[in-house]
Amino acid sequence: xxxxxxxxxxxxxxxxxxxxxxxxxxxxxxxxxxxxAIVPAWFIKELTAKHNDKVVLSSEFGSSVSKNPYLAFxxxxxAKGDKVSVSWTDNKGDSRTDEATIA
Amino acid sequence: xxxxxxxxxxxTLLAMAGGMGSTxxxxxxxxxxIAKYRQMIADGNPSELSAAQxxxxxxxxxxxxxxxxxxxxxxxGAGIVKGASAQLPRFFKDTGxxxxxxxxxxxxxxxxxxIDPKTxxxxxxxxxxxxxxxxxxxxIVTESNGEKINIDMKPAEMKKMYELGKMAFYYxxxxxxxxxxxxxxxxxxxxxxxxxxxxxxxxxAAAGWGSWPAYRVSSGQxxxxxxxxxxxxxxxxxxxxxxxxxxxxxxxVYMASTANGGTVLTPGLKR
Amino acid sequence: MNNQRRNVLKTxxxxxxxxxxxxxxIIAPGMALAEWNKTAFDAKSMADxxxxxxxxxxAESKDVQVTGPDIAENGAVVPVGVTSTLPNVTMVAILIEKxxxxxxxxxxxxxxxxxxxxxxxxxxQTSNVYALVKSDGKFYxxxxxxxxxxxxxxx
Numbered sequence: 001x002x003x004x005x006x007x008x009x010x011x012x013x014x015x016x017x018x019x020x021x022x023x024x025x026x027x028x029x030x031x032x033x034x035x036x037a038i039v040p041a042w043f044i045k046e047l048t049a050k051h052n053d054k055v056v057l058s059s060e061f062g063s064s065v066s067k068n069p070y071l072a073f074x075x076x077x078x079a080k081g082d083k084v085s086v087s088w089t090d091n092k093g094d095s096r097t098d099e100a101t102i103a
Numbered sequence: 104x105x106x107x108x109x110x111x112x113x114x115t116l117l118a119m120a121g122g123m124g125s126t127x128x129x130x131x132x133x134x135x136x137i138a139k140y141r142q143m144i145a146d147g148n149p150s151e152l153s154a155a156q157x158x159x160x161x162x163x164x165x166x167x168x169x170x171x172x173x174x175x176x177x178x179x180g181a182g183i184v185k186g187a188s189a190q191l192p193r194f195f196k197d198t199g200x201x202x203x204x205x206x207x208x209x210x211x212x213x214x215x216x217x218i219d220p221k222t223x224x225x226x227x228x229x230x231x232x233x234x235x236x237x238x239x240x241x242x243i244v245t246e247s248n249g250e251k252i253n254i255d256m257k258p259a260e261m262k263k264m265y266e267l268g269k270m271a272f273y274y275x276x277x278x279x280x281x282x283x284x285x286x287x288x289x290x291x292x293x294x295x296x297x298x299x300x301x302x303x304x305x306x307x308a309a310a311g312w313g314s315w316p317a318y319r320v321s322s323g324q325x326x327x328x329x330x331x332x333x334x335x336x337x338x339x340x341x342x343x344x345x346x347x348x349x350x351x352x353x354x355x356v357y358m359a360s361t362a363n364g365g366t367v368l369t370p371g372l373k374r
Numbered sequence: 375m376n377n378q379r380r381n382v383l384k385t386x387x388x389x390x391x392x393x394x395x396x397x398x399x400i401i402a403p404g405m406a407l408a409e410w411n412k413t414a415f416d417a418k419s420m421a422d423x424x425x426x427x428x429x430x431x432x433a434e435s436k437d438v439q440v441t442g443p444d445i446a447e448n449g450a451v452v453p454v455g456v457t458s459t460l461p462n463v464t465m466v467a468i469l470i471e472k473x474x475x476x477x478x479x480x481x482x483x484x485x486x487x488x489x490x491x492x493x494x495x496x497x498x499q500t501s502n503v504y505a506l507v508k509s510d511g512k513f514y515x516x517x518x519x520x521x522x523x524x525x526x527x528x529x
Contacts, residue, residue, distance in 0.1 A: 006151045015488070023152045025323075028496070030474060045410045057491075059481040062415045064473050066451045066494040067323035068149040075487040133445060133523075140443035143453040144494065320451045374447055 007100035009084040016078030016102055018049060018056075020071045020086050028063040044069065047088040051078050078102050141372065150241050150318040150370035153325040157242025160235055166216030175211035177204070177243065188243050189250035189367045192356050194258035201264045203355045205329050206347040208239055224346045228330055233346075237316075240327045244316050244369035252313060252367055254360045261356060264349075268357025271350050272302070277341035283354070286338070287311070302358055309365025312358040317371030325370070328355060414477050420504070423469060423476040424513075429506060432513035435460065440468075440505040440518040441492065449499070449522040454478075455492030460509035463489035471517075472501035480506075497522050 003023040010017055022044065029041025043063040049056050056075040078084070085099035161172045161184075177187035178195070192203040198210055205223075212218040218232065226233035256262065275282040287302040301307035316327045326334075332351050336343050344350050414426035424430060441455040456466040466489060467480035478495045489507065497503075497520065504517045 003152060003156055006155060019147055021147055021149060021151055026496075028474075055484055056487050057481060057483065059479060059491075060410050060415070061479045062475055062477050064470065064475065064478045064496045066496055068152060070147045070149075070453075070492075070494045072147070072455075072492040073481075073487065074490055077486060136443060136445040137447045137523075140445060140447050140453070143443055144451060320448045323450060 002094065002096045005086055005096070005098040007084060007086055007098055009078070009100050009102040011078045011080055011082075011102050015074050015076060016051065016082075016084070017074045018072065018084055018086075020049070020069075022047075022069045022071075022086075022088060024067070024069060024088075024090065026063060026065055026067045026069060030063075041091060044088045044090045047071070047086065049073070049084065049086045051075060051084055052082055056084075144320070145372055148318055148370060148372045149323070150245065150316075150325050150372070153238050153241035153318075154245040154370065155242075157238035157240065160238055161242055166212065166218040168215065168217040170215045170217075172208075172211050172215060172239070174215060175208070177207055177211075184243055184246045186247050186250045188247040188369070190253050190255065192261075192264070192352055192359060193255055194260045201258075201260050201352055201356060203328065203347075203352050204240060204243060205236060205327055206352065208236060208243075209347065220347075228333075229324060237325050237327050237330070240316055241325050241370055244367075247367045248369060250367045252309065252359060252362045252365045254356070254363050256360050256363075261360075264353045264356040265360055267349070268353035268355070271354050272357055277339050279340050281339045281341075283335065283339070303361065305361060305364065308358050308362035312355075312362040313365045314368040314371035314373070316369055317373045319373050321374055411480070414480070415475060417477065418475060420469060420471055420476050424506070427467065427477070427480070427506065429508070429513035432506060432515040435507070435514035435516060438505050438507045438514050438516035440503050440516055442503060442518060442520050444519075445521045445523060446497065447523055449497040451494050452497050452520060452522070453492065453494050454503055454520070456481075456489070456505035456507065458489040458505075458507045458509065458514070460489065460507060460514060463507055463509045464511075465506075465508040466491055467506040468493070468495065469504040469506060470495060470497055470501050471504065472499050473497060 005023065006021040008019045024044050025042050026044065027039050027042040029038065031039045033039050041063055043065065044061050046058070046060055048058045057073050059071075061069070080102055082102045083099050084102060085097055087095065087097040089095040164171050174181045176182075177184065178190055178193050179187050188204050191207065192201050194201050195207065200206075202210065209220040209223055212223070213220055222232040223236055229237060254261075256265065272283045275285075283302070286299055287307075289299070289301055300311040302311050315331050316325065317331075318325050329346055329351055332354060333343050333346075411426065414423055417423040417426050424432065437460045438456070438458045441457060442453055446452040454468055456468060458466070463483055465480060465482055468478045469476045470478055473496075479493060481491050483489065500519070500521045502517045503520050504515055507514045
């Protein structure tokens with residue numbers, strides 16, 4: 001489930017720029033906790049962004065993407081008021097989808 | 104872009120000056136590059152995630168009294184969040200105390216929601232009610248971004264706190280015999296590549312006080328001012344103060360009032 | 375226990391939802407079921423990673439850029455990105471040569487999405503950062519060294 005993402009989408013001159021902040025630990029599985037035990041890997045593996053129902057980005061992450069991942073990209077089209085949604089799935093099978101309106 | 108150009112001219116000037124102060128030049132070059140790095144990550148400060156949770160928590164009915172915090176008075180009147188943290192700490196008549204944002208929130212949690220302050224005070228950083236506190240703080244300080252730091256020093260209680268804070272700032276303790284002033288009372292002091300602000304000056308205090316609470320890149324955590332101060336005592340190798348205790352509020356009054364007139368840059372983004 | 379219930383629910387409804395979406399043509403089956411490229415993400419060296427991505431010998435290209443700072447104050451958060459002026463870019467990826475696993479992230483870009491993706495990665499130490507780009511079915515690459523003053527692996 002996780003906490004909500006922050007998605008900002010703005011269209012200008014026919015291009016929509018999307019910026020996403022995601023709440024996620026992104027544990028590498030290589031870090032030790034204070035007791036010396038390995039903290040198990042826990043990271044987002046797949047992320048898909050859609051404009052209305054069309055996929056505009058599909059990505060695969062490794063565990064070296066930073067904690068609380070940030071992502072910015074641009075696509076052609078997209079009008080003010082349209083929806084942009086972002087979904088992720090992590091290595092534990094947890095997932096989340098949030099959406100924003102293009103400003 | 105502009106920053107890059109500025110750096111080039113600086114480099115050219117230094118090159119013309121020839122040979123002199125090459126270590127200083129190297130450090131300045133690094134500081135400049137780090138400024139560029141900070142600028143690159145400033146857009147998309149992960150504090151936004153904590154702030155969003157905090158806003159939700161502010162409106163959520165919780166605690167034995169099943170109430171939200173929407174009627175909490177942070178100093179500007181019940182329910183007013185915008186600009187509130189720019190004027191904290193302040194003296195509150197209803198409690199008869201000088202309170203910082205966190206201790207004031209504990210008062211609201213207790214009176215409105217019936218949540219015992221001990222559940223915050225005795226908790227670990229970023230756990231349970233103290234984590235709730237951090238999210239609330241993230242929300243509230245975001246609502247003061249860009250405001251002027253404006254601490255009301257008229258009440259006698261504030262003056263008393265200021266004097267106590269000043270004393271605490273210079274008070275040496277611990278095995279290293281450090282005081283806050285050991286690390287924070289010099290212009291141009293650096294640890295690693297970190298500039299340490301001179302917290303005695305208006306400019307330094309505005310930069311230091313004004314940019315906390317902040318998201319810490321190194322830990323990937325949002326830290327409140329209480330958390331920041333606690334860690335400074337740890338840096339000082341001294342016993343850590345009790346959460347929300349007078350000495351932490353006194354230090355905050357000392358720093359905040361010195362910073363008066365500066366701009367609130369919270370939530371900050373720090374190493 | 376809550377978790378368990380959630381997992382059961384998810385496996386059940388998740389699979390059903392996928393097939394419904396696929397049937398409705400909302401997501402192309404290929405896209406929904408594209409397997410996370412385990413071989414590529416588990417690969418250690420640059421060479422093995424490139425091979426796993428099907429990009430054995432990418433050509434160096436001036437039309438590909440790695441964006442990022444010269445120095446990162448903290449390796450836990452290093453802003454990096456890929457931009458390219460090459461035509462028909464369908465995939466971009468970010469590789470960190472000296473990380474335990476070189477591949478950090480890869481992005482499939484449907485037509486209309488610009489070859490301009492920015493993210494943030496962890497770097498254990500100073501390293502070359504590579505941008506890999508697939509344009510018109512061929513692979514191209516560029517790199518930039520990013521210095522790290524404080525490593526980002528381990529906390």
